[in-house]
Amino acid sequence: MSATTKSVRKLIASTSAIALVAAVLTVGSATTANAAPTTGGTLYMLTHADQWEHPDPQRLYVGRDIAFFNTYVYRNLVSYKPATGPNGATLIGDLATNTGVPSNNAKTWKFTLRAGITWEDGSAITCEDVKYGISRTYAQDVLTDGPTYAISMLDVPTLDDGSSAYKGPYKKTGQALFDKAITCSGNTVTFKLSRTVADFNYAMTYPAFSPIKKLKDTGDKYDLRPFASGPYKIDKNVIGDEMHLIRNTNWKKASDPIRTPYPDDIVVQFGLAEELRDQLILSDQVPNAVNLDALLPTNNKTFFADATKADQRMNVNDPYVRYYAMNLSATHMDCLEVRKAFFFALNTQALIDLAGGSVFYGAPGDSIMKPNLGPDYAPTTGNIHESFWSINGNPTKAKEFLDAAKTKCPAAYTRATSTGITMDLPNTATNQKGSVLIEDAMKAAGIVIKFNFIPSGVYYATVKDVTKQNDISSVGWGPDWANASTVIPELFIKGGGGNYTQTWNDPAYAAFKVKSDKASAETNRAKQIKMWQELGQTIMDNYWIGRPVFTKTQLVWGSKVAGVGFWDPQGTFLFPALYVKN
Amino acid sequence: MLKYISRRLSYTIFILILISLVVFLIFALLPADPAALTCGKTCNPQVIEANRHRLGLDVSVWQQWWRFIVGLFQGRTYGEAEALIKCPAPAFGYSFNRHECVTKIIADAFPITLSLAIGAFIMWLSIGISLGVLAARFKGKFVDRASTVFVLIGTSLPTFISGILILLFVVIKFGLVNPLDLGNWANPFTDPLGWLKTFFFPCLTLAFAYAASYTRFTRSNILETSTEDYIRTARAKGLSEKVVLRKHTLRAALAPIVTIAGLDFAGLLGGAIITEGIYNLAGLGRLSIRAVLVDYDLPIILATTLFAATFVVVMNLIVDILYAFIDPRVRVG
Numbered sequence: 067m068s069a070t071t072k073s074v075r076k077l078i079a080s081t082s083a084i085a086l087v088a089a090v091l092t093v094g095s096a097t098t099a100n101a102a103p104t105t106g107g108t109l110y111m112l113t114h115a116d117q118w119e120h121p122d123p124q125r126l127y128v129g130r131d132i133a134f135f136n137t138y139v140y141r142n143l144v145s146y147k148p149a150t151g152p153n154g155a156t157l158i159g160d161l162a163t164n165t166g167v168p169s170n171n172a173k174t175w176k177f178t179l180r181a182g183i184t185w186e187d188g189s190a191i192t193c194e195d196v197k198y199g200i201s202r203t204y205a206q207d208v209l210t211d212g213p214t215y216a217i218s219m220l221d222v223p224t225l226d227d228g229s230s231a232y233k234g235p236y237k238k239t240g241q242a243l244f245d246k247a248i249t250c251s252g253n254t255v256t257f258k259l260s261r262t263v264a265d266f267n268y269a270m271t272y273p274a275f276s277p278i279k280k281l282k283d284t285g286d287k288y289d290l291r292p293f294a295s296g297p298y299k300i301d302k303n304v305i306g307d308e309m310h311l312i313r314n315t316n317w318k319k320a321s322d323p324i325r326t327p328y329p330d331d332i333v334v335q336f337g338l339a340e341e342l343r344d345q346l347i348l349s350d351q352v353p354n355a356v357n358l359d360a361l362l363p364t365n366n367k368t369f370f371a372d373a374t375k376a377d378q379r380m381n382v383n384d385p386y387v388r389y390y391a392m393n394l395s396a397t398h399m400d401c402l403e404v405r406k407a408f409f410f411a412l413n414t415q416a417l418i419d420l421a422g423g424s425v426f427y428g429a430p431g432d433s434i435m436k437p438n439l440g441p442d443y444a445p446t447t448g449n450i451h452e453s454f455w456s457i458n459g460n461p462t463k464a465k466e467f468l469d470a471a472k473t474k475c476p477a478a479y480t481r482a483t484s485t486g487i488t489m490d491l492p493n494t495a496t497n498q499k500g501s502v503l504i505e506d507a508m509k510a511a512g513i514v515i516k517f518n519f520i521p522s523g524v525y526y527a528t529v530k531d532v533t534k535q536n537d538i539s540s541v542g543w544g545p546d547w548a549n550a551s552t553v554i555p556e557l558f559i560k561g562g563g564g565n566y567t568q569t570w571n572d573p574a575y576a577a578f579k580v581k582s583d584k585a586s587a588e589t590n591r592a593k594q595i596k597m598w599q600e601l602g603q604t605i606m607d608n609y610w611i612g613r614p615v616f617t618k619t620q621l622v623w624g625s626k627v628a629g630v631g632f633w634d635p636q637g638t639f640l641f642p643a644l645y646v647k648n
Numbered sequence: 649m650l651k652y653i654s655r656r657l658s659y660t661i662f663i664l665i666l667i668s669l670v671v672f673l674i675f676a677l678l679p680a681d682p683a684a685l686t687c688g689k690t691c692n693p694q695v696i697e698a699n700r701h702r703l704g705l706d707v708s709v710w711q712q713w714w715r716f717i718v719g720l721f722q723g724r725t726y727g728e729a730e731a732l733i734k735c736p737a738p739a740f741g742y743s744f745n746r747h748e749c750v751t752k753i754i755a756d757a758f759p760i761t762l763s764l765a766i767g768a769f770i771m772w773l774s775i776g777i778s779l780g781v782l783a784a785r786f787k788g789k790f791v792d793r794a795s796t797v798f799v800l801i802g803t804s805l806p807t808f809i810s811g812i813l814i815l816l817f818v819v820i821k822f823g824l825v826n827p828l829d830l831g832n833w834a835n836p837f838t839d840p841l842g843w844l845k846t847f848f849f850p851c852l853t854l855a856f857a858y859a860a861s862y863t864r865f866t867r868s869n870i871l872e873t874s875t876e877d878y879i880r881t882a883r884a885k886g887l888s889e890k891v892v893l894r895k896h897t898l899r900a901a902l903a904p905i906v907t908i909a910g911l912d913f914a915g916l917l918g919g920a921i922i923t924e925g926i927y928n929l930a931g932l933g934r935l936s937i938r939a940v941l942v943d944y945d946l947p948i949i950l951a952t953t954l955f956a957a958t959f960v961v962v963m964n965l966i967v968d969i970l971y972a973f974i975d976p977r978v979r980v981g
Contacts, residue, residue: 110828116938117746207698208731210744229694236731285731287747305746306930306938307831335828337934339926345816346827524944527684 103629107646109329110355110624112347114340117305122289123273124202125212129385129544130358132273133636137325138298138311138332143177143196143255144270145324148642150631155548157267160324161191161277161295166267172259172589173221175266179253182321185279186294186314193250195277198235201244203274205234208285213546214563215269220247221258228561236285264589268547271635297327309334328629328645334358350378353626354646356639360620363422369622370426380630381426384619385544385637387436388428390489390612391529391566398537399487400571401478403471405609408487408538409449411464411511412613415457416503421496430457431614433602434543435553438634442550444599446606464511481537486514488536490529493519497540529566538612541566544637550598551586558582558605567610574608653969660965667957669713675946676709682946702727703744716741740954741947745939750951753935758955761931763836763843764923765916767851772858773909777902779859780866785893787871795863802860811853811926819849831928850927854920858912862905869901876900907967914963918956932956 111134119128123140126132136145145160147153157165162177169176183191202209203216206229222243223231232240249256259266269275282293291300298311311332319326335355338346344365347357361369369375390408392399399405414430421427432450435443449455454463471479481487489504491497501517508515518536520528529539543564546552556562559582560570569575578601585597605611621639623630626647631640683700700706703726704715715724719739726733726742735742735749742749783795805813819825825845834842873879874897882892919933932952939948 116942205731206695207702208727210695210699227694236727236729238729285727286733286744289747304930306934307833333828337831337928337930339812339815339928341812342815342820342827342830342926342928345820349820351820351827521941521944524685531681531684 101628103326103328103643103645104648105328105645106330106648107354107626109332109627109644109646110352111332111334111358112338112343112352112355113334113336113358114338114343115359116337118309118334120211120289121292121300121303122209122212123276123278123292124199124209125289126273127211127213129636130638133633133638133641135273135292135296136271137296137641138327139294139296139300140273140276140292141183141295141322141324142271142273142276143179144267146271146633146635148324148633148640150640151634154634154640157271158324160322161196162270166270168264168266172262172264172266174259175257177255177257177270179255180321181253182318183295184316184318184321185282186299186316188316189279191277191279191295193253193255195279196255196275197248197250198280198283199276199278200248200274201232201235202278202283203234204230204232204244205236208234208236212274213272215272216274219259219261219263219266219269220244221260222247235280235283262587262589264591265547265549265551268549271547297322297325298332301331304336306337308336325642347622347624350625353624356623356627356630356644357621361622363426366422366426366620370620375622378623378625378627380621380632382619382621382632383428383436383438384617385436385438386542386617387431387434387544387614388540388542388617389431389434389614391539391541392610392612393535393537393539393566393568394610395532395568395571397477397481398535398568399478401471401475401482402609403467403474404478404482404487405612407464407467407471407482407511407513408508409609409612410452410455410460410467411507411513413457413459413503413507414613414615416507417500417613418615420500420503426618426620428615428617431616432606434557434605434611434614435545435550435598435602436616438548439545439550439553440548441595442548442553442598442602444602446603449606449609459507459510461507461510461512464513468512482513484514486516487538488516488518490518490520490525490536490539492522492525492540494522530564532568535566535568539566542617547635549594550602554598554601554605555582555586558601558610569610572608572610574604578604656965656968660961663961664954664958665717667961668717668954671950671953671957672713672716673709675950676712685944685946740951743945743948745943745945746948750947753948754932754951754955757930757932757935759835760833760929761917761919761924761933763847764850764854764920764929764931765913767847768854768858768916768920769909769913771851771855772862775855775859776862777866777905779863781870781893781898783863783867784870784874792867795867799860799864802857803864805857807853807857807922808926810856811850811923814849814853814856815926825849831930833930846927846929850920850923850929853926854916854923862909865905865908866901869905870897873897873901910963910967911960914959915956917959919952 118131120126120131121135123135126135136142141161143160143162144157144165147156147158149156159165161179161183163180164178167176168174179191179193185191200216203212203214217230222240225231230240232244247258257266277295279293290303294300294314297314297317299314300309301312302308302310313327313330340362343357343359344361346352346355347361348365348369360366370379370381392405394400418424418427430450432446433443437443454460468479468482471482491501497519505515529535529541541564543553543557557564558567558569559565559579569578581597581601585594585601588594588597619637621632627644628647629643629645631643633640683696683703683705704712719737721737723737724735724739733742735751738751740750740754743753746753779795779798783792786792820827829846832846834846836843879892879896882896919931919936921933921937923929924931924934925937932955935948936952939945939952
């Protein structure tokens with residue numbers, strides 16, 4: 067999914083992936099020195115945002131927010147182990163006693179609910195609650211933004227227009243079809259899938275698969291006040307003001323192998339002006355607070371340069387790859403030589419420096435996947451490994467590619483050198499400045515480039531619209547879990563959740579799709595890894611993307627917060643371990 | 649007079665209807681598709697069409713506008729079956745970003761903006777007029793020169809700078825307000841101290857820039873009025889300078905200031921975007937700017953635009969009526 071504030075990515079690791087992740091993931095400290103955790107106090111969280119993306123579990127698709135709500139407010143059938151490093155990617159039965167039992171070539175999965183699991187009103191969480199919760203994903207016209215794995219994986223028929231025959235629990239159209247896909251037998255919930263999904267249990271870590279008590283469902287408004295099954299419940303949630311969590315007295319530690327609530331209560335302070343938020347952290351005025359956002363670049367540098375703050379910060383590789391998606395449809399970037407010219411003309415160093423430098427922003431990448439993903443990533447050949455690639459741009463080589471385009475695809479050549487290529491960018495101050503750097507680099511190579519600045523809030527909706535996307539769009543993505551099945555089909559197969567390249571117009575697409583489909587259905591992991599790696603190379607060989615950057619993230623917190631670590635699968639704080647020092 | 653007021657009232661209603669239509673058309677002509685915007689990241693054409701129906705956008709712009717007008721009087725519903733959402737009259741729409749009827753959202757935000765505007769209004773009038781009068785009274789003296797400096801600083805420092813400076817180097821540095829209490833709403837009638845704690849500095853920030861221009865305006869108006877014949881006559885009659893100033897000069901000099909103050913106040917009621925943003929006040933200004941820049945929340949943008957326009961139009965009406973009382977020639981015109 068898109069790597070902005072609206073994105074999420076999940077990284078988990080197979081056993082072999084874990085070692086690799088451990089080797090490459092941590093740039094700075096991934097955890098702070100821990101004494102024995104203490105209970106009590108109020109933990110503050112500061113953010114410029116007016117609200118969480120979506121507290122409603124079926125609508126939640128942002129890694130940080132998933133980590134927060136899964137830790138404090140609600141529980142899934144399966145969750146990640148609350149640990150830093152590779153261990154944090156280990157699955158643990160949460161509401162379920164196990165991490166799922168597959169059968170029928172992984173087309174059927176069974177989970178058994180624990181005894182003693184309850185809602186915040188003390189009533190038991192049942193299999194029917196799980197089923198009802200998942201059914202809400204199908205109400206796509208009411209509950210927007212959530213992941214649609216349930217729709218794509220469960221064995222519910224689709225209509226001719228490609229939509230599900232089941233329309234969710236509000237309209238109830240096709241209810242019988244859904245009832246066959248998920249069945250309850252006592253405390254056991256059985257999922258029938260439409261295809262083999264060997265890593266279905268990883269999808270279960272998403273709140274989209276968590277239970278909902280039907281009587282408490284308020285449709286769209288459930289986003290304001292989800293009913294708790296975790297150790298805290300929502301006492302107050304005012305958009306633009308604050309969310310206040312207090313202890314859920316009906317939560318029982320005996321039923322929960324994952325969570326140990328430390329703070330008495332948690333306050334999320336919304337809507338802080340960015341400068342104010344940063345000053346509160348810089349001056350440690352709220353020592354029992356963590357910063358949920360990134361600091362402003364100048365304040366970030368100040369904070370990381372201050373030796374006294376050494377144990378209040380972390381600089382780590384995040385799960386995302388940011389890149390320029392080439393619109394491969396006719397009359398856009400349909401010429402390989404023009405794409406190459408763009409690729410080699412870019413001054414990557416200047417753009418990275420603008421965004422915070424290699425220390426804080428990231429480094430040039432050679433794939434749509436990054437090492438965090440595990441074995442599905444392999445270094446590619448060509449692109450940034452070409453001898454003529456320069457991090458500062460190589461206008462001479464770019465001109466050579468343009469010359470080649472002149473004969474191979476004259477129409478595209480004319481567009482690139484005369485009428486101009488148009489690039490979509492979110493309308494931010496950084497992008498406004500970055501556009502000047504891009505324009506300078508392109509001008510040196512003889513490419514004419516124009517920019518279409520789109521309001522951030524509607525950026526992804528706009529560029530995903532094939533009729534509105536321009537020639538190149540700046541986007542980002544991270545895997546949902548450590549398998550390229552959550553990257554390559556999502557980004558490069560028609561109908562994928564983040565296809566910003568319109569790949570289906572490219573001559574190489576047909577063969578690419580065949581191979582991608584085969585890799586998705588492959589249950590032999592070693593074979594699958596090889597196929598994903600080859601597909602990763604194909605993407606780069608065809609220059610379907612430009613300037614991939616493997617990005618980093620910085621986390622900062624107050625002096626009275628302890629137990630801080632980085633939760634790899636969620637790409638954010640290890641919330642379950644946070645506590646306030648006495 | 650009654651005829652004049654009713655005529656102006658009819659004009660005002662007509663203008664408001666026209667504004668609502670224009671605003672509606674502007675949003676209808678925007679390239680962004682609201683149905684796609686509420687569709688989320690995992691969108692497809694079927695969901696977009698379902699959203700279009702749910703949002704009531706599957707009819708012509710004229711029908712949408714008419715539904716909007718009717719909704720103001722009768723209320724509206726969105727969605728269907730068990731997911732039906734009802735917004736009672738006056739319904740300005742439903743925000744799918746904030747999961748609330750827009751009328752409720754505006755009703756929650758308005759008291760914050762109103763109290764900020766009133767507080768700032770009182771401050772800038774008090775400071776601006778007093779300083780302006782003093783500067784005029786002691787023209788060329790220290791007070792006048794000091795006021796010039798104040799005016800220069802006030803008018804040249806944008807609010808986003810003065811606000812940040814006051815917040816970081818006064819409020820936060822000296823611990824005058826717990827930073828986490830910033831933005832906390834307190835009812836000024838039931839908790840005046842709580843209100844003062846939250847709103848004093850935002851009001852001061854907002855008043856700072858306005859007070860500077862009002863100082864200048866007051867000073868020049870007084871000086872200009874002082875050269876009028878009737879002032880000279882008053883002085884010739886032997887009235888003291890204080891009496892001349894209070895009874896003759898000020899009365900004439902302040903009349904246009906009151907008019908401008910009314911319009912400035914009306915403008916602020918639409919939201920003090922920067923000040924509300926800096927001090928974390930969840931008023932109409934911050935609501936509007938977030939709706940435009942972050943959420944692209946069209947029902948909120950539409951409603952706040954209409955609200956802001958309504959304040960200005962209504963304040964204009966009040967000013968016109970007041971003028972009609974003051975100057976009979978206006979009624980004739």
